[in-house]
Amino acid sequence: xxSEQRKVAMTGNEAVANALRQIDxxxxxxxxxxxxxxxxxxxxxxxxxxxxKTEFVTVESEHSAMSATVGASAAGARAMTATSSQGLAxxxxxxxxxxxxxxxxxxxVVNRALSGPINIHCDxxxxxxxxxxxxxxxxxxxxxxxxxxVIQAVRIAEHPDVLLPVMVCQDGFITSHGIExxxxxxxxxxxxxxxxxxxSNYLLNIKEPVTFGPLALQDYYTEFKVQQAEAMANAKKVIxxxxxxxxxxxxxxxxxxxxxxxxxAERVIVVLSSTAGTTKAVVDELRSKGQKVGLLKPRxxxxxxxxxxxxxxxxxxxxxxxxxxETFSTQxxxxxxxxxxxxxxxxxxxxxxxxxxxxxxRDTTTREIHKVFSDLENDLERGHVxxxxxxxxxxx
Amino acid sequence: xxxxxEKYLRTQxxxxxxxxxxxxxxxxxxxxxxxxxxxxNTEKIAIVSGIGCSSRAPGYLNFDxxxxxxxxxxxxxxxxxxxRPELKVIVITGDGDAAAIGGNHLIHAARRNIGLTxxxxxxxxxxxxxxxxxxxxxxxxxASTAPYGMLERPFDLCELVVxxxxxxxxxxxxxxxxxxxxxxxEALTHNGFSFVDALSQCPTYYGxxxxxxxxxxxxxxxxxxxxxxxxxxKMPPEEREGKFPIGVxxxxxxxxxxxxxxxxxxxxxxxxxx
Numbered sequence: 001x002x003s004e005q006r007k008v009a010m011t012g013n014e015a016v017a018n019a020l021r022q023i024d025x026x027x028x029x030x031x032x033x034x035x036x037x038x039x040x041x042x043x044x045x046x047x048x049x050x051x052x053k054t055e056f057v058t059v060e061s062e063h064s065a066m067s068a069t070v071g072a073s074a075a076g077a078r079a080m081t082a083t084s085s086q087g088l089a090x091x092x093x094x095x096x097x098x099x100x101x102x103x104x105x106x107x108x109v110v111n112r113a114l115s116g117p118i119n120i121h122c123d124x125x126x127x128x129x130x131x132x133x134x135x136x137x138x139x140x141x142x143x144x145x146x147x148x149x150v151i152q153a154v155r156i157a158e159h160p161d162v163l164l165p166v167m168v169c170q171d172g173f174i175t176s177h178g179i180e181x182x183x184x185x186x187x188x189x190x191x192x193x194x195x196x197x198x199x200s201n202y203l204l205n206i207k208e209p210v211t212f213g214p215l216a217l218q219d220y221y222t223e224f225k226v227q228q229a230e231a232m233a234n235a236k237k238v239i240x241x242x243x244x245x246x247x248x249x250x251x252x253x254x255x256x257x258x259x260x261x262x263x264x265a266e267r268v269i270v271v272l273s274s275t276a277g278t279t280k281a282v283v284d285e286l287r288s289k290g291q292k293v294g295l296l297k298p299r300x301x302x303x304x305x306x307x308x309x310x311x312x313x314x315x316x317x318x319x320x321x322x323x324x325x326e327t328f329s330t331q332x333x334x335x336x337x338x339x340x341x342x343x344x345x346x347x348x349x350x351x352x353x354x355x356x357x358x359x360x361x362r363d364t365t366t367r368e369i370h371k372v373f374s375d376l377e378n379d380l381e382r383g384h385v386x387x388x389x390x391x392x393x394x395x396x
Numbered sequence: 397x398x399x400x401x402e403k404y405l406r407t408q409x410x411x412x413x414x415x416x417x418x419x420x421x422x423x424x425x426x427x428x429x430x431x432x433x434x435x436x437n438t439e440k441i442a443i444v445s446g447i448g449c450s451s452r453a454p455g456y457l458n459f460d461x462x463x464x465x466x467x468x469x470x471x472x473x474x475x476x477x478x479x480r481p482e483l484k485v486i487v488i489t490g491d492g493d494a495a496a497i498g499g500n501h502l503i504h505a506a507r508r509n510i511g512l513t514x515x516x517x518x519x520x521x522x523x524x525x526x527x528x529x530x531x532x533x534x535x536x537x538x539a540s541t542a543p544y545g546m547l548e549r550p551f552d553l554c555e556l557v558v559x560x561x562x563x564x565x566x567x568x569x570x571x572x573x574x575x576x577x578x579x580x581x582e583a584l585t586h587n588g589f590s591f592v593d594a595l596s597q598c599p600t601y602y603g604x605x606x607x608x609x610x611x612x613x614x615x616x617x618x619x620x621x622x623x624x625x626x627x628x629x630k631m632p633p634e635e636r637e638g639k640f641p642i643g644v645x646x647x648x649x650x651x652x653x654x655x656x657x658x659x660x661x662x663x664x665x666x667x668x669x670x
Contacts, residue, residue, distance in 0.1 A: 031497070032525035041526070041540060048543045058541055060496035060531065061467065086447075086465055090497075115465055118447075 002249050003186035012143040012175035015182055016082070016108045016168075017042030019150040021052055022190035023106075026077035026197075029057040029068035034120050035172040036084040036110040062087035066094035073103035074212045076202030078154070080105065084172060085112035088126045092133070098165045099134030099228060101212045104157030105165040107135075108150055111273070111324075112172040113360040121361020122172035124272065128325040128334045134228050136166040136235055137302040139272045141258075144182040146170040148252055149299075151185070154194045155242045161234040171274040173361065185250060193249055232303045239300055256305040258297045259312055261287055265294025267376040268313060268350075270339065271322040272298055275357070275364055282369040293373055301335065306342035318351040318376040318385075322392075324358045332356075332389045351376075353385040357392035368393050404428045404438070406458050413452055415523075417603075417611030419570035419596030423517050424453045426573065426594070427486065430580035441484045444473040446498060449524045449598075450490035450517030467498025470505045473512050481654035484584065487514040491532035492522045495551050499531070502591075506562035509588040510653040515580060516553060516591070519598035527601030538605040554645045557591040564590035566644045569618035570597060575642065582644055588652045 010018065017039045020028065028047075030040035047056040055072075059065045065081045072079035083091060088109060098105050109127055113119040127137060138153060140146035146168065153166040170176055185193075201210045216224055236256065243254040258276070261283050262268065269279050276297035286293045296312055298305070313319055321340075323333020331337055332354035343349045355372055358364045372392070379385045405428075414420050431441065443459045445451035447466035454461035464472045469487045477485045494502050494516050505512060520532035521539060529539035529546050532553070536545045554565040564586040568576035576594060583590035597603060597614035608614045625643035628636065 032522055032528045034525060037525045037528075041528075044541050045543070058529070060499065090466075116463075118463060 002189050005183040005185055005250070007181060007183055009179050009181055010143055011038065011177050011179050012140075012146050012170045013038035013110065013177065014042055015143040015147040015184070016150055016170070017046070018184055019147045019190075020080060020108075021046045022185070022187050023078070023080070023151065023154055023194050024052045024191070025054055025080045027055045027057065027069065027072035027079040029059050029065045029072070029079070029081050031059055031062050031065045031083075031087060033062065033084045033087040035112060035176045036082050036087070036108070038176065039082045039108055039110070062090040063094060066091040066098065069105055069107075070094055070098050070101065070103060073098070073105050074101055074203050076199045076204045078197040079103075080107065082108040082110070084110045085114055085120075085126045088130060089114060092130065095130055095133035095135060095165075097213065100224060102163040102228070102231070103165060104154075104163055106150065106153045106157055107165065107167050108146070109167045109169045110172045110176045111169050119360040120172070122174055123324045123359045123361065124169075125325040125359075127167060127169050128323075128327070130167070131302060131334060134164065134232070135302060136162075136164055136232070136239075136300070138166060138168050138300055139298065140168065140170045140175065141273055141276045141297060142182070143170070143175060143178070143180040144252070146175060147182060147184060148246065148250065148254065151190055151193060152239075152242050152246050152254070155245075156235060156239055158197060159238045159242070160200070162231050162238050164228070164231050164235060169273065174274045183250070189249060193246070236300075236303050236305060254299060256298070256300045256308050257312065258299060260295040260297065262294040262296060262312060264292055264315065266292040266315075266317040267373055267380070268294045268296055268316045268319050269322060269369065269372060270296045270298065270309075270313075270319060270335065272301070272324065272335065275322065275324070278364060278366055279369050282366050282373065285366075286373060291373075298335065301338075304338050304342075306338070309339060310342050310346050313350060314346075314348060316350045318380050320353055320355055320372045320376055322355045322357050322372070324356075326356055326359065330389070336389075351379050351385050353379065353387065354389045355392045356389065362393060364393070399429060399432055401425070401428060404432070404458055406456055409456050412456055414449060415600040417597065417599040418449070419519065419598070419611070419615075420450055420453065420517050422570040422573055423515065423576065423594045423596050424456070426576040426580055427488070427515060428457075429577045430584055433577070434581055434584060436484060436584070440482065441486065442473075442476050442480075443486045443488060444469045444476065445488045446490075446493040447524075448490040448493045448522070449519070450488055451493060453488045453517070467493055467496070468501065469493065470498060470501035470512065470514065474501075474505060474510055477510055477512055477654050478657065481511070481658060485512045486584075487512055489514060489516050490523075491516060491518045491520055491553070492530045495531045495553060495556070503556065503560035506557045506560040506589050506591065508653045509561070509563050509650050511588055513580075513583045513586075513590045514592070515583070516593050517596045518553065518593050519596045519602060520550070521598050521602040523598045523601050527598075527605070537602075540601070553593045554591065558646045562591055562646065563588040563648050563650045564644070565593070565646045566591070567593040567595065567640070567642045569595040569615075569622055569642065571615040571618035572622065572642060579644065582647070586647065588650055
């Protein structure tokens with residue numbers, strides 16, 4: 001039986017740092033970068049105060065942070081780090097190493113725009129740029145979700161059918177530095193939920209020597225990649241199983257996505273993370289005026305839940321996908337192109353358009369969300385979309 | 397006549413982001429004074445920086461400036477110097493930028509003896525991300541990630557540059573403001589790689605944690621612990637304890653890399669090879 005949860009007021013970063021404290025990983029290696037710094041800063045305090053048994057390694061770059069985390073994880077430790085933006089970009093080489101070694105590393109990422117121009121504020125260009133690295137990606141709307149997702153991520157990553165690293169994303173400053181009320185589980189409940197980490201193959205098991213990262217050329221490389229892809233496919237089921245178990249513990253239910261007033265919605269916005277909260281306010285306002293609008297907030301985008309999203313949007317007549325990162329493909333943002341492709345074999349296809357928004361932290365308010373719903377209304381009257389890709393709120 | 401700073405500054409970018417009492421303004425003005433006193437053509441100067449408090453300086457400087465990524469300023473500057481050897485290329489960096497994440501670029505630029513002047517605004521802390529220890533944080537001093545005191549040994553950046561084959565290394569501090577200008581002038585006129593370790597105070601994240609409560613306390617600390625290099629060389633090891641040398645620590649002549657490279661191009665062309 002779960003102990004009572006504690007109601008606290010915390011920033012997203014502090015909430016995630018507390019999740020790390022409760023998980024009590026064996027090793028955390030980190031390098032400071034805005035706006036993630038708080039997470040490891042708070043955590044280093046927990047280390048100093050003896051609240052965790054973690055070996056905390058301060059390194060000289062994010063490349064080294066991920067390298068040290070990979071080394072620790074391969075050695076058999078439960079290892080974590082956290083980063084943002086340029087830090088994630090600098091890790092890129094090691095991201096592939098982590099996923100191909102099948103190391104269940106959990107990494108909170110605080111989303112921030114990539115340079116240049118230099119910018120420290122939120123968009124999703126950092127994690128959208130690492131979609132092909134073989135990491136599971138989970139996005140969080142609030143501090144509560146960031147906290148819950150980090151705890152669940154440990155179980156997802158370490159599941160024997162998965163064994164893949166997980167990024168848990170939250171929006172830079174908006175979520176990471178905003179104080180919210182949330183509920184945190186009792187320490188012993190988290191400890192029990194994540195359990196003791198028992199790796200099956202690891203370097204420090206000298207009785208059964210193993211090699212990580214050997215040379216595999218034309219002979220075996222393909223099979224390694226196929227196994228990674230299969231693990232990613234397995235993750236979908238595991239994510240739902242872990243969510244169900246977590247719901248029993250916490251009372252908070254998670255899926256691959258969240259539908260908000262979606263059942264009979266004709267016009268739907270699809271958007272990740274904190275902007276979903278803004279969208280919910282607009283949905284409520286328009287619903288009170290009798291308009292059939294809704295929100296679909298993907299939680300997991302690696303693996304991409306194509307069938308589930310198509311199914312959830314089967315009743316929609318017009319869909320606006322909002323991406324918080326440019327891809328420069330000229331065909332729209334990442335979520336848009338993947339969701340649009342997912343509809344290719346669907347019997348009914350809604351009108352679908354894309355908005356690139358909120359780049360470098362540009363504020364997206366209810367005013368912009370109203371405009372998107374209103375554009376969809378015009379599209380429905382017109383019978384086709386006015387424009388495939390729109391950059392929202394741009395200076396003329 | 398007093399130096400008019402306006403023509404060297406992007407005054408529309410003021411106020412700057414540095415904290416009250418920060419030493420980075422003193423180092424920035426020393427660079428401006430050095431350029432002014434040498435009468436350098438500002439059209440032939442490129443200033444490059446990485447990421448951190450120091451690296452904000454080029455944003456305020458009215459030159460051709462390039463603000464790059466964390467640790468990589470010297471790498472970008474190397475490209476500029478190779479493409480336009482006639483330019484005076486100045487790198488403004490910090491101890492975290494130059495010695496931690498970008499340490500590799502520093503030693504290789506020194507080894508090659510490429511004609512860059514690197515001024516490291518060395519406040520021995522990561523100021524911009526709120527005071528984590530850097531590879532320059534002294535043993536025993538406190539940082540947000542060293543609540544019980546720093547355990548790791550710091551670099552001596554001048555010795556690092558010299559050890560990597562650097563032909564010019566010098567040190568000064570924000571207390572020795574005039575001396576700092578002179579040292580930077582010498583660095584700017586050196587033909588080859590020149591490195592200036594400019595000790596600067598971070599009262600916000602270093603001083604407060606280390607019983608140096610005011611910027612003045614920190615600058616007085618520089619005054620009390622700096623020793624001219626000529627005196628330093630005569631001091632027995634026990635007297636050197638806790639002190640550090642300032643002045644030009646190394647200056648030797650060696651072929652500058654972009655010139656060596658141009659020479660090779662000339663030679664190959666003369667031979668008539670494709």
